[in-house]
Amino acid sequence: MGTRSLLNRRLTGMGTTIFVEMSALAVATGSINLGQGFPDTDGPHEIAQVAASAVLAGRGNQYPPGPGIPELRTAIAEHQQRFYGLTYDPDTEVLVTAGATEALAAALLALLEPGDEVIAFEPFYDSYAACIAMAGATRVPLTLRAPSFRPDLDELRSLITPRTRLLLLNTPHNPTGTVLTPEEVAVIAELAVEHDLLVITDEVYEHLVFAGTHHPLAALPGMRERTVAISSAGKTFSFTGWKVGWVTATPELVAAVRTAKQYLTFVSAGPFQYAVAEALRLPDTYFADFRADLHRKRDLLSAGLTAAGFRVFEPQGTYFITTDITPLGERDGLDFCRSLPERCGVVAIPNVVFYDNTDAGRSHVRFTFCKQDAVLERAIERLAGLQGR
Ligand code: PMP
Numbered sequence: 001m002g003t004r005s006l007l008n009r010r011l012t013g014m015g016t017t018i019f020v021e022m023s024a025l026a027v028a029t030g031s032i033n034l035g036q037g038f039p040d041t042d043g044p045h046e047i048a049q050v051a052a053s054a055v056l057a058g059r060g061n062q063y064p065p066g067p068g069i070p071e072l073r074t075a076i077a078e079h080q081q082r083f084y085g086l087t088y089d090p091d092t093e094v095l096v097t098a099g100a101t102e103a104l105a106a107a108l109l110a111l112l113e114p115g116d117e118v119i120a121f122e123p124f125y126d127s128y129a130a131c132i133a134m135a136g137a138t139r140v141p142l143t144l145r146a147p148s149f150r151p152d153l154d155e156l157r158s159l160i161t162p163r164t165r166l167l168l169l170n171t172p173h174n175p176t177g178t179v180l181t182p183e184e185v186a187v188i189a190e191l192a193v194e195h196d197l198l199v200i201t202d203e204v205y206e207h208l209v210f211a212g213t214h215h216p217l218a219a220l221p222g223m224r225e226r227t228v229a230i231s232s233a234g235k236t237f238s239f240t241g242w243k244v245g246w247v248t249a250t251p252e253l254v255a256a257v258r259t260a261k262q263y264l265t266f267v268s269a270g271p272f273q274y275a276v277a278e279a280l281r282l283p284d285t286y287f288a289d290f291r292a293d294l295h296r297k298r299d300l301l302s303a304g305l306t307a308a309g310f311r312v313f314e315p316q317g318t319y320f321i322t323t324d325i326t327p328l329g330e331r332d333g334l335d336f337c338r339s340l341p342e343r344c345g346v347v348a349i350p351n352v353v354f355y356d357n358t359d360a361g362r363s364h365v366r367f368t369f370c371k372q373d374a375v376l377e378r379a380i381e382r383l384a385g386l387q388g389r
């Protein structure tokens with residue numbers, strides 16, 4: 001095989017994702033896993049029933065249509081209308097993908113040329129860096145700094161160059177929990193229009209906002225035609241293993257993303273598409289109860305982490321809490337997370353792996369609260385014994 005590295009240079013340093021490493025550590029040590037963001041309770045039974053019935057009735061067991069089954073594309077368009085007043089044509093402006101992950105990959109691979117610059121909030125969700133690299137483009141971080149984790153919009157302006165092709169935004173933001181305000185999205189939209197930038201918005205936590213509301217960029221003046229909005233069923237309906245995601249955008253943008261998507265998976269999740277179509281039509285009470293339940297869990301874990309000595313940065317959205325471990329006499333989040341299972345039987349995620357400017361996130365550690373109350377309470381008890389150990 002010679003001396004040449006097997007992994008190409010675009011992916012150098014991107015070995016195993018932190019989620020795989022930390023979930024494996026949780027299993028190996030029998031720890032409570034507050035690392036990877038997946039609920040320990042499945043979504044609505046009646047929705048699972050639709051998926052099971054679809055499999056048994058032979059609906060979706062063979063390749064579904066490339067853009068997604070019409071029922072789901074229609075339900076996605078209706079959801080955008082119902083929650084945001086945004087109108088999309090289900091035939092030309094909606095694309096079903098294998099989770100938001102594939103939507104992001106396809107969008108970045110389709111829309112970027114080598115050498116293009118992509119401005120994204122840092123800490124970045126890990127697949128952003130990998131997909132920007134696979135597209136041969138360059139990521140330009142806009143660091144969200146503690147304690148507020150607000151984007152500095154003057155800095156954003158200063159980062160835009162003639163090579164900037166797109167802004168990659170995530171609101172509500174994983175891992176900080178920042179939810180962009182109307183004022184922030186207005187300035188971002190003005191900059192995008194002024195510099196003729198494309199915008200990809202990752203909105204997978206759109207229904208998990210505890211303070212303020214979710215503001216889709218596509219709703220702002222001049223943005224509908226330049227925004228590729230991405231979301232998925234995993235978080236909203238607590239079925240992260242189904243991997244049903246979607247893109248909504250203009251016919252031209254959808255066609256571009258579809259071109260890349262068809263050579264990644266072509267299609268996926270046939271029977272689950274029928275179930276997600278039903279899920280998107282659940283009554284408002286489903287969405288309100290889901291949010292209220294997670295809000296309560298946020299407060300439970302937030303109080304527990306504070307009592308255990310962490311500095312807690314209260315998230316406005318998502319199901320993650322970012323903390324600072326310095327008050328515990330710790331400095332390095334990666335070392336801390338690697339030793340935490342042994343010290344007290346809890347797994348968390350070190351935010352530093354989501355940074356280029358690693359100093360900004362070195363002492364930050366993320367915990368998820370999408371777990372049963374009893375599990376959160378047990379984790380809190382264990383963490384409370386951490387000081388002095
Ligand atoms: N974007 C963000 C910000 C995420 O946290 C995640 C993880 N769920 C994804 C995208 C991927 O979503 P999916 O599981 O639908 O591929």
Ligand code: GLN
Nearest residue numbers: 019020035036037038174
């Ligand atoms: N989105 C989830 C998180 O941030 C995990 C997804 C994954 O494992 N890639 O924890």
